[in-house]
Amino acid sequence: MATPEKLVKNKIKKILDKVGCYYFFPATGGYGKSGVPDIIICFKGHFVGIECKTVGNKTTALQELNLSQIRENGGDTLVVNEENLPDVEAWLVGTI
Numbered sequence: 001m002a003t004p005e006k007l008v009k010n011k012i013k014k015i016l017d018k019v020g021c022y023y024f025f026p027a028t029g030g031y032g033k034s035g036v037p038d039i040i041i042c043f044k045g046h047f048v049g050i051e052c053k054t055v056g057n058k059t060t061a062l063q064e065l066n067l068s069q070i071r072e073n074g075g076d077t078l079v080v081n082e083e084n085l086p087d088v089e090a091w092l093v094g095t096i
Contacts, residue, residue, distance in 0.1 A: 004054040008082060009038060012050060015089045016041060035062030037070070037077065043092055047075035050088075055081045 002010070009025070016023045016039075023041040028034055037049030049070045051063055059067065059079055067077040076095075080088055 004082070005052050005057075008052045008054065008080060008085060011085055012039060012052065012080060012088060015092075019043070019089060019092055021092070033066075035060065035066040037063070037066060048092075049075060049077045051077070051079045053079060053081045055083055057081070 013023075021041045021043040023039055025039055026032055026036045028036055038052045039050040041048045041050065047070070049067060051059055051067065053059065067079075070077050078088065078091065
C-alpha cells in the first residue's frame, strides 16, 4: 500500500504529465544530495522544486535550506500536500 506522501507524488505526476512538464524524482540515497525537493521540474523555462508532504507534516531545516537556495537563484518552490494539491495545476498554468 502506498504511503500518503506517495499518493501526493503520484497525483502531482499526473498533473505534470497533463501540462507537459519535464520532471524527475531525484535519488538522494548514497550519491545524491540530502534535502533536495522530491520533484524537480522545468516548465516553460522555469525551474521549480516541489516538496511533497502529508497534511500536518512540515519541511525539515535541510529541506527549507534547499528550497531557499532554489528561490535565491531565481527558481520557484512549492510545498504540496493533500489540501493544496488541486492548486498545483492552476499555479503552473497561471503563474508560469
